Amino acid sequence: MSGSKVVCVGEAMVVLTPADDVPLADASTFIRTVGGAELNVALTLVGLGVPTAWLSRLGDDGFGHHIAATARAAGVDVSGLEFDPARPTGLYVKSPGTAHDGSRRSAMLYYRRGSAASALSPGYLARPDVAAVLAGAALVHVSGITPGLSDSAAAFCDALPATIRLCVDLNYRPALWRDRDDAPLRRLLARADEVLLGADEAAAVFGAATPDALRRALPRAERILLKQEERGVLVLDGDRPPWHVPALEVDVVEPVGAGDAFAAGYLAGRWRDLDVEDAVRLGHRCAAAALVVREDRPLELPAWGDLAV
Template sequence: MTIGAPRVLCIGESMALFVPAGSGQAHEVRDWKRSVGGAESNVACHLASLGVPSGWVSAVGADPFGRALLEEIAAAGVDVGGTIVDPARPTGLYIKESDADGSPVRYYRTGSAASAMGPELLDRLDLTGVEVIHLSGITPALSPSCLELVRAVLTAPREGRCVSFDVNWRPALWAGRDARVLGELAALADLVLVGEDEAEAVLGTRDPARLRALLPGPSAVVVKHGERGATLLEDGGPAVFAPALRVEVVEPVGAGDAFAAGFLAASLRGADPATRLRSGHLQAASTLLTHDDVGVPLPGAVVRGLLDADEHDWAAATLTGSALTGGAIAGVTGAGASERTGMSRT
């Protein structure tokens, strides 16, 4: 956990998340477990767990859910001082319905406090010491004023800062509207993170080289290929691909936010392109191994060993749930660098 002047400021809505506390159909469930859900606060919490001072800026209602969000995100080591408490509008809610088909999600966010955010929010922010502002494509879908807020951030003078934009295309949020605006916003960012499926939906292609041609403005574009890996296309350098780790997946939700945080943290450390991508994959793995949107960090020895592993050993490794509960040796199987990571030979 890290608390301090934010180096990364994440702007966007978070909501109270409810999941059934037991089994059964959602309409039959009486007991629910409440937690926090939101792409930008997820990124901020991951960054804090990685030792990067982070802040989360949004708006919440003057209600118990808003108070819970502020307290829990702050407890993760995130600066929440820039978040507004709106006395007139509620905190957004959403629920996950666990069933045989997965975890369908239902949102109750229309008219939420966060949906009323606008470009005037920028005038309230203290950006002293902030090196990265992180946004996602969820925010501009919430309301016209939220779209203008994102545009304002992307077009404001940088003053040495980087603006990171995770496309985060959500079909339900863009139903009946032209999602190509996400491509226009991405073109204004310095760093773009996009999944190949959403790239095809928003920009018409999933090919990294064609995406780079469509987005010449950003200094770096990261194309995520799901379980296959990710490609980094950066000014002045060749395309770099890093395969994803094999993981015993428990819940896929939140992996993209975790990847963004891992990549940003490594970038702030000045890591080379391959290490930045691997750092994203490792942080995503920590979330894939749990039901939580923000998982428990992997043991340091596992992270260091895998970051240093050669291509063969990286490709041979598999992360299991015991990597989160055991020692440095537990939870990683594969070939090769057993002296460094405890990876057993197979």
């Protein structure tokens, strides 16, 4: 796959996190960063030396221009970005250590309804700059969040060129599909060449997370990576028997962003023509680096000169 860009497509948001480790109600100062599944993947890919572009829409506001500048400074190709003067950039707030399950996982408060990215539509694909970016894509990576943003964003996903090689990370968000038919999500998964998904997500969407059930649900996929949290990943690769690649053991600080880091590491490995197992192991290394920090992305990434994956 080496020699062309990976193109990530989806919403980015500004992230606000209390500067002090206090409940949100007591926070008076916030740290501003950027997040969003596909941008997290894009930023990690360029950190791993993979030429990467990111396609999306942002509000023509300070937050939108900050996100664009951050991506550009990191080396992401943002030539296809569109700024919307009428709709805002999405935002989410991390409330550390307040998840309902009692863990130290942050609760996430999203303010994305009506965002610029939610107005993604098939018309965006007709822009010459967007078409040029897609024409140079070795692979397009998108998550299941994108079709969940709105009906027009679902139509955008349906309109992605049939000729692209497509990787879909399920990233199932029940709130995005509440009172909506999830058929657009299923259509996106059904056309994917590679699918990444967690066992809990698979059970929620397909009713089961067994290899046979997933192969029946995703007959077109050349490869399915079933993520099993701390146990690792079960690889379903064509007609080969499934095999397991164990995860690394780390002391988890914050799980948010680990899935995006895994996706980036895996895609970087494949872009570098590593075999599937070594690419998955690189994904595990990147995920482990994300799990030990509060940020949504790893602060330190494996160096290609020291890749004992």
